[in-house]
Each structure stands twice: as structure tokens, then as C-alpha cells.
Amino acid sequence: MALERTFSIIKPDATKRNLTGAIVKKFEDAGLRVVASKRIHLTMAQAGEFYKVHAERPFYGELCEFMASAPIVAQVLEGENAIAKNREVMGATNPADAAAGTIRAEFAESVGENSVHGSDAPETAAVEIAYFFSGLELVG
Ligand code: CDP
Numbered sequence: 001m002a003l004e005r006t007f008s009i010i011k012p013d014a015t016k017r018n019l020t021g022a023i024v025k026k027f028e029d030a031g032l033r034v035v036a037s038k039r040i041h042l043t044m045a046q047a048g049e050f051y052k053v054h055a056e057r058p059f060y061g062e063l064c065e066f067m068a069s070a071p072i073v074a075q076v077l078e079g080e081n082a083i084a085k086n087r088e089v090m091g092a093t094n095p096a097d098a099a100a101g102t103i104r105a106e107f108a109e110s111v112g113e114n115s116v117h118g119s120d121a122p123e124t125a126a127v128e129i130a131y132f133f134s135g136l137e138l139v140g
């Protein structure tokens, strides 16, 4: 197994409901360590750049508006197989399909307002981490 880093966002629906600590606890309980963390309020342009891979999808405009609607908490999580582990703890994109005990099963409000983002592969993790954090801000 490999020590890995992944990129995580606690989304506006969750920060608004004061769920930051509850969500971080799920990650920590699963063996993931927070090695960088910042609370920021994205502009529409920043949300659009972050999610540009979905630019052609019908939900893109709504997704960007949601991500810019309130503060987020951007984090880098480190651990064994962190990318897959994080996705497992998050649960399926649509909370109706998310396994019991996952973040999205417990906290997500809808398929769009689903409380968390997590990178889906090593390449996207590297790009997403670099978009939000400098090397100096990663403290393992
Ligand atoms: O976040 P995840 O990687 O599980 O899903 P995605 O397919 O990469 O979609 C990115 C985000 O777009 C989701 O987390 C949702 O917030 C949003 N989305 C949506 O609003 N409606 C959909 N049908 C699918 C995704």
C-alpha cells in the first residue's frame, strides 16, 4: 500500500449547517490525516475553473453557483490509499445510492448539494491540490 494525498472539499451545504467537524471526524476515524486546511469563499470564476471538467454537463451552472454560494473548507488528506479511502468515506454522488454510514448518506441534501468533493485519481488529486495550496502549506 502507498501513502497518498488527496484533495477534499467540505461544500457550502455542509459548512452552512456547521458540519465541518463532523465530516473531518469521519475522515480521521478512517485513518486519513488533515495535512492542509483552509476555509474560503470561492468566486463564480474560481468554482467554474475547479469544475471545468463538467463544463458541458447540464448541471454545471447550478453547480458553480452552489459552490460559490457560501464558504467551503478545502483540505488535503493523507493516508494509505487516500484517494480510494476518501471516496469510500464520502459515499456515492447521489445520497440515495450512498452506503449507510458514509458522509453523503448521513449529511447530503441532494445529488447536487452533497456535502463533499474528493479527487477521483492521482492525476486529478495533484492538479486539485496545486490549485488550492502551495507546497509550503502542506504539512505532513
Ligand atoms: O463528486 P463526485 O466525484 O462524486 O461526482 P461527479 O460526477 O464528479 O460530479 C461532481 C459534482 O457535480 C457532484 O458532486 C455534484 O455536486 C454535482 N452533480 C450534480 O449536481 N448533478 C448530477 N447529476 C451529478 C453531479
Ligand code: MG
Residues within 6 Å of the ligand: 118, 120
Ligand atoms: Mg468527481
